[in-house]
Amino acid sequence: MMNNVFCTILSKLRVYQGLVLYRSLDYNTDEFKLYILCADEESYSACSKMNLTKAVLVRAEYLGNEQLLFKRFERELNEFCWTLKPFLIEYVMNQCQPIEYVTYVDSDICFFNNPKRIYREHMGQDVLLSEHDYSLNYRGVEQSCGKYNSGFIVFKNAENARYALKWWQDRCMEWCFDRVEEGKFGDQKYLEFMPGFFRNVGSIITPGVNIGPWNDVKYHFLYQDGKIFANKDKLICYHFSGFRVINKNKIALVGGSRKIHNILHLPYIDVLKNVFHDIEKVAPEFNGFVFHDKLLPMAIYHEI
Template sequence: MVIFCTLFDSYYLDKGLALYRSLEDCTENFKLYIFSFDDKSFEILQKLELKHAVLTHYSEIEDDELLKLKKERSKAEYCWTCTPVIIEYVLRHYKEQNCTYIDADLYFFRDPQILFDEIKEAKANIVITEHRFKDNQSGRRLCKRSGKYCVEFNYFDQSENAWEALTWWKNKCFEWCYHLYEPERMGDQKYLEKFPKLFQGVHELQHYGGGVAPWNLGQYKLCRIESGGPVLTDKRTGSEFRLIFYHFQNIRYLSENVVNVSSGTRSVKLKDAIYRPYLAAIEQRRKELKNYGVFFSVKKVYSSNKLIAFLQGNILRFKVKSITDIYQLKQFREAEKK
């Protein structure tokens, strides 16, 4: 049984449900601990009776220290602060032998068991996933800003090694976790760069199919589409790999009917193979959630800095690097009606 945990509120409910359904489509051998960060999402998830999900209300993990931090940080920054907290809760409270944190905006195209086979073979206690930025000036700048590793697929078991790393990470996030770029920290993420130096049993995920995202998609091309999903080719080495999950970060709605996916590639075939299934899934989930009175804002804001928040909500979402990154959602809604 593969054990995952994630967190989201009603604002991310469409993405969280798309994540859950993607896992359900790929495998029966999983359990997803969902930490609901507002009352509405918790109530709706209870009504949906998700077979492979275990629900936890945000109040179950909040103590006086977290409640204090909640007042000081933006909603997104507070969620980042709580990432190690929910992993710890699953290991300590539910007593699972291991737990892998996954971001709510991931989507699985294939059974993730191959990733856990790698973890077992490596005898890992802790797993971190590289951003795999391009090896050029732009990629090095991104790595310097955001860190070598991404908080998206992070495994910890019950070993002393894992507990030592998890406790250290949690303490660091409590100390500082903001959407600001500093030499040794950015949100909850750059702390992971210390893991290989400070702790034993740390493994960097090697399978390229785990961790494909807009920041590295330009390094790959579409080889073919199998029944299980896209097969990609690394442009540098020519090696093929099957896409396991994709991180749909930075999708921005220009309006209720138009979305800018910010894919990081100019290949229409590649982005269609990955983004079309996801956009269709999101539209399905949004249609489902309308029955529960859930509607979504087109603005995406996650900084506690008022100026940055304004730019995120009103300027940055209109930044378009490729015209083929623009998708009309009408086509997915019409397909759903048929």
């Protein structure tokens, strides 16, 4: 059986990056399946025309939860996507029997190496959480945004993991908003309670997993023998949080080390350009670019 299945969530503003995620998995893994939950009609329509032979497209309606669907009218689109996350994981787990792991990844993650080492090194864990491991320049963010990043999380197909998943679903249904309030933040701060509430919940210790702008200054990135290394270990995946596709000629970067542009951003942009071209051929009407009438605060803009 396939040991692990991936899943992600897209809105129309994440389609371009979501397809880079798909291609990075295709390049770096022997076999994979990616479930893509399309949160709006634009993302579903564009992806359905892309011949994604190793993906399964999902609509929120497929999850079979009417109360969940009502949240789209009560929350902003990004908040609704966060709310969907634990429900998508359960859906994939049920659809893919037998399966050992379901790994949720944010659509702005890109793989640079095969992730199979993660599962081999954590065989005794039912839930794997990704610590932010903030650098000093992000001091104070943990209190508001949380110890763990919910953009990369693994659930084993086991009873204990399903209990934790159900608890997370209930919390997100109760409250999941893009603000800090009474110790909560989106779907993310809830994760801090999981290790104390459930058995076999641990942090990912495999190096090179889910590095992002919140800690990339801690690493020296090096391209060697066709692979990118973070310090002395192969980079498994980088989280391009704060990367915004303004139009097909411009991107904006918010946060992170300015030293990684050549080694990480440029190859990512190369694949992104191919995605632009391929979508234009099959869905010329699609537009997934970020529109804004003022500069993003603290952003660095690059022509591409």
